[in-house]
Amino acid sequence: MVLDNPQQLLLDRISEIGHPEAIRRFFGLLKELIDIVNLPNGDARLAFSTRRGKATISADINFFLALRIHKPRxxxxxxxxxxxxxxxxxLxxxxxxxxEPLTEKSDYLSVIIGQSNAHLLYHPVLRTCxxxxxxxxxxxNKRGPHLARHNSDIxxxxxDEARLSDLIRLAQDPTLDKHSGVDRSLNGHHAEEPEADYIPQPSAPDQxxxxxxxxxxxxxxxxxxxPYLQxxxxxxxxxxxxxxYEEFVEGIRPEVVGNQVSYRVRKGLFYKACLTAVQQAGYATLADCLNDSADxxxxRLQQAPPHYLLIDEVNRANVASVFGDLITLLEDNKRLGADHxxxxxxxxxxxxxxxxxxLFVIGTMNTADRSIALLDIALRRRFCFREIVPDPAVLSTVESIDLPVLLQTxxxxxxxxxxxxxxxxxxYLTGLETTADLCDAFRYRIIPLLQEYFFNDWGKIQLVLGDNPAWGKLPEQRLVWIRKKYTPTMxxxxxxxxxxxxxxxxTYEINPHLLRGEYEQIPNEAFVHIYQKPT
Structure with a gap:
């Protein structure tokens, strides 16, 4: 009978689950599973199966449940x-x-996620686990065979995304092809996706x-x-x-499975971020998005919630090499869902x-590490730049030391x-409560940074800290001392x-009391007289 046909069994389960977007999301995960385990269709260690009478599609590896979609009554x-x-x-x-443990003594357990929380399927920690x-x-060591129950159609x-689309449409309307079980007339054509099962959020972020x-x-x-990560x-x-580029978008990576080295394409974080973004619009894969009609x-993309890709220290990499030919696709009017x-x-x-x-791409760049003038001009043209400047107003006074004025000076x-x-x-000066905290900040962070800035030109470091003789600090109030001054005779x-x-x-040296952590020997005036000239 037709009911014994593997394809018909799959169609029945898709129909019973009754949620096309959930089916697409599941098969997207199933495709990732295939890529990860790198086992061919029919391998004895692999079983994709349905259970008659249950709205369930499962993927087993060596008798262990690996992935499942299930619709309870x-x-x-x-x-x-x-x-x-x-x-x-x-987790x-x-x-x-x-x-849910697989068995009472099993070393494995299932993480069950409801459709309303489907975004958690792409949580980075869960995906890694x-x-x-x-x-x-x-x-x-608990090997197959699974051949007796493996459904090759799954x-x-x-x-094959086109085949999956055919099956979903046929499960919704069995009259499409009464004989072959698949509407062959649709092959090679792009059909519109069904309406997405998500709550529209038409207002885009104001950025x-x-x-x-x-x-x-x-x-x-x-x-x-x-705030974006919360x-x-x-x-x-x-x-x-x-x-x-191979780490950012996609690349071929070697993997050792047992004693055999295999090579397969691994997706990078930028690709995964784009995939997550289209999934926010109800698509299971990027291919589903591209197969949909332009309108x-x-x-759907205009109504979808935003997804953010955050890139810290964006200027530390060779941006032109990392983005490659994708740099053009970042432009607003070249995005999927845009006019061009x-x-x-x-x-x-x-x-x-x-x-x-x-998809919103937000990067950070430390100007002390590399000037924005050196950035690739193609990147500068496609990104907006927002300067984040020091804000002394967020600081307060610590033991009579005016930190806002100190920082500004x-x-x-x-x-x-x-x-x-x-x-x-x-x-560098937030969260300080005592003079000892301030001494720590100068000893471990500020003075070493000034050394790097001025290439150990201690004369300029003294000028920055008000330790130059003309400013008038007493010797014990200085953070940088003159160790020795050599005359021609010396x-x-x-x-x-x-x-x-x-x-x-x-020659110069840092105040020995500061280096030894003897902060009680450092008077408050050492910091007050950085911004206030002694009288």
């Missing part, structure tokens, strides 16, 4: 992801999920889609990213000099790819001697002759 659709039991503590912050568990299950639907926060160190640029709608990454895609949307084919996976309109001197990009941020005594230079040579 009462309640919403559920996603089951298997992780190692040791991951439960790491404790996800209060909306339920943990799930992916690590999949690789471990492949190596389990595997094929996960690998540019591409934004870089720049300024001197300690001004709170990274701190400004924290609701789980952001991905965070820190660039470094060796960061590459429907525009409407563009997409391209990725070089490794050969997938079509675009940047959705509801130091920064005025740095700007005069160097430039505004190398000022000190207010974060130089002749030291070397036996006068060196080529006839100039006086001065």
């Amino acid at each position: 009462r309640g919403e659709v559920e996603y089951w992801l298997t992780v190692k039991k040791s991951c439960q503590d790491r 404790a912050s996800l209060e909306e999920v339920v943990f 799930w992916e690590d568990c999949l690789l471990e299950l492949v190596e389990s 595997y094929e639907a996960a690998e 540019p889609r591409n934004l870089i926060l720049y300024g001197p160190p300690g001004t709170g640029k990274t701190f400004a990213l924290q 609701d789980g709608k952001a991905s965070l990454i820190t660039f470094h000099p060796s960061y590459s 429907n895609r525009r409407r 949307e563009l997409w391209l084919t990725l070089p490794y996976s050969q997938e079509r790819f675009g940047v959705p309109a509801n 130091i920064n005025d001197r740095i700007e005069y001697l160097l430039d505004r990009d190398h000022q000190l941020g207010h974060a 130089a002749a005594s030291l070397f036996g002759e006068v060196p080529d230079t006839a100039d006086d040579v001065v």
Whole structure:
């Protein structure tokens, strides 16, 4: 009978689950599982199956449940992801999920996520736990075979998005093709996606889609990213000099499974952020988004909640190399859902790819590390820049030391001697309650930073701190001391002759009491007289 047909069994389960967007999301996860375990259709260690009479589709690896979608008789659709039991503590912050052990003595458990919390499926900690568990299950000694219950149609639907779309439409309307079970006339054509099952949020954030926060160190640029991370709608990454396109978008990476080395395409954080953004619009994959009609895609992406990609220290990497040809797709009018949307084919996976309109890219840049004038001009043209400057007003007085005036004076001197990009941020002086705290800040953070700024030109460091003799501090009030001043006579005594230079040579040292942590020996006037000239 037709009911014994594997495809018909799958159609029945899709119909019983009755939630096309949930089905697409599940098959997107299933495709990732296939890529991770790297097992072909029909491998004895793998079983994709349905259960007659239950609205369930499952993926097992070596007799262990790895992934499942389930529609209870009462309640919403559920996603089951298997992780190692040791991951439960790491996932404790996800209060909306339920943990279910596979068996009483099992080392694994299922994380159950309801459809209303489907965004948690892409939580970075959960994804890491799930992916690590999949690789471990492949190596389990509890082997298959699964051939007796493996449904090859499920595997094929996960690998072929067009086939999955056909199956979903056929499950909704069996009259499309009464004989073959699939509406073959639709092959090769893009059909509109069904309406998304999500709550529209038409108001976009009041900020540019591409934004870089720049300024001197300690001004709170990274701190400004924290609100985006609180609701789980952001991905965070820190660039470094060796960061590459292969890590950011996609690349081929070697993996050792057992004693065999295999190579497969791994997706980077930028790709995953774009995927999460289109999933906020109700699409399961980027391909589903691109297969939709332009008008429907525009409407759904405009109504979708935003997703944020946060890039700390964006200027520390070779931005032109990391973004590659995707730099054009970042422009507002080239985004998916925009009037002049563009997409391209990725070089490794050969997938079509675009940047959705509801993805917001926010970077931070330390101007003391590298001037914004050195940034790639293509990046500067596509990003808006917002300067974050030191804010002395957030500071207070500590034991008669006026920290706002102290910071402003130091920064005025740095700007005069160097430039505004190398000022000190207010974060260096926040949270201080005693003079000892202030001594710590100067000993461990401020003076070492000034050494770096001025390349150990101690004369200029003295000028910044008011320790130069003309300012009038008493010797014990200075943070940087003159250790020795060599005259030509002293130089002749030291070397036996006068060196080529006839100039006086001065050596410096940091106040020994400050270096030894003897803060009680540092008077308050050492800091007061940085900004207030002694009388």
